[in-house]
Amino acid sequence: MVPDRIEREISIDAPIDRVWDVVTKAEHVGRWFGDVTAEIELRPGGRFTCTWAEHGTVHGVVERVEPPRAFAYRWARPVGAELEKGNSTLVEFTLAPEGSGTRLRVVESGFRDLDLTDEERAKYAEGNVQGWKQELDELAGYVVGQAA
Amino acid sequence: MMPGRGAATSPRADEVFAALADGTRWRLLETLAAQGDGTATTLAAVMPVSRVAVIKHLAVLDRAGLVRGRRRGREVRYVVRPERLEATARWLATVASEWDARLASIKRIAEEGRDEGRGTRD
Numbered sequence: 653m654v655p656d657r658i659e660r661e662i663s664i665d666a667p668i669d670r671v672w673d674v675v676t677k678a679e680h681v682g683r684w685f686g687d688v689t690a691e692i693e694l695r696p697g698g699r700f701t702c703t704w705a706e707h708g709t710v711h712g713v714v715e716r717v718e719p720p721r722a723f724a725y726r727w728a729r730p731v732g733a734e735l736e737k738g739n740s741t742l743v744e745f746t747l748a749p750e751g752s753g754t755r756l757r758v759v760e761s762g763f764r765d766l767d768l769t770d771e772e773r774a775k776y777a778e779g780n781v782q783g784w785k786q787e788l789d790e791l792a793g794y795v796v797g798q799a800a
Numbered sequence: 801m802m803p804g805r806g807a808a809t810s811p812r813a814d815e816v817f818a819a820l821a822d823g824t825r826w827r828l829l830e831t832l833a834a835q836g837d838g839t840a841t842t843l844a845a846v847m848p849v850s851r852v853a854v855i856k857h858l859a860v861l862d863r864a865g866l867v868r869g870r871r872r873g874r875e876v877r878y879v880v881r882p883e884r885l886e887a888t889a890r891w892l893a894t895v896a897s898e899w900d901a902r903l904a905s906i907k908r909i910a911e912e913g914r915d916e917g918r919g920t921r922d
Contacts, residue, residue, distance in 0.1 A: 670910050
């Protein structure tokens, strides 16, 4: 009822340990979250940063590390802001075995605590729609490449 | 730290979410939307809270830009302002789309490790 959280799930045809690596290791996070690099200190309280060529760097902190089932971090919005009170949301990943594959669930929450102005929010949404389009294009290219 | 507080023309996202986070206010909004409009008196008649409480909740919704009040005689008549709700819903939909895209990327990366036989080794 209260739209303060977003929940998404996906089934992945890869073992849970492999999915855990992709979700938590900087070399992979730099690909699916940012498009340049990521830095992750994989322990509660560890630093989390991720960089986009066009938009800059997101700063955050790791909150929970329970391999291979739970990983959570808090990240500051908008892009570029240092983490402080009232500017972050919590992202929680949950992994579960599903046959020979993995069910991956993500919950992002805490939007009601964000001190964003409407302008900041609009700017943020716009920037990320562009980022999303790039990711989709990349995905489409990959799918076509596989089919060829 | 908190610019714009009190600037009624541009409520912030967190005010919208805070306003929506309360079950009573959510029901007030639903009731207003269903009835088209309402006053504190007519709303209190169908809500399990007092007229004074309804007035307080309406003030929070008003500050968040979710309702608009017009004085009619001795009472203020409220209507829902759908644009801000829609804008908030659109924003959440955008955030959700981003996660769909990121999960698709995670899936692609995880499965390509399997397809091409080059998993990570650390």
